[in-house]
Amino acid sequence: MATLSFLIADDHWLVRQGLRHTLSELADDVQVTEASLYQEVIDILTKGQTFDLLLMDLSMPGMGPEEGLARLREVAPTAPFVIVSGTDDPVTIRELIRSGVAGFIPKTAPPAMMLRALQLVLSGGIYVPPSNLVPLSCLITPFNSSRLKSLSGRDAHVR
Secondary structure, eight states: OOOEEEEEEOSOHHHHHHHHHHHTTTOSSEEEEEESSHHHHHHHHHTTOOOSEEEEOSOBTTBOHHHHHHHHHHHOTTOOEEEEESOOOHHHHHHHHHTTOSEEEETTSOHHHHHHHHHHHHTTOOBOOGGGSOOGGGGSOOOOGGGGGGSOHHHHHHO
16 A cells, blocks of 8 residues: 555644554555644645645644635645544534535544544545534425415426
């Protein structure tokens, strides 16, 4: 299997070490670069270093998440980002996915789920936690037979 390269950005050393350990299970040869601030990530990417995947905490000192992610997109517009965060706000997750991140993994995710999520993203997919998926039933409009009564004979036949 080929070497996989990752950048882990989190302001907590213990989280970075836990992610490093989990990533080591994805391949025999894993290279990990670490950063603890958005600015460090920007500096690394500005130097031209590329990664198979960037795992980013949403909240790090020195820069807010909106500014940090916007600046990262400026220096590495095609880099695949996965947010690994303690927040699990559905609105935030939806906005992150809409902004182009390749996935969102809550820090509460068990290692097996995290590995499946990372494998999905590495294969080109987008990962959203199951708890944030919209149930199919929410997308279906219930049948309302009373609406049929308002249709003319021809409309009812066509529709």
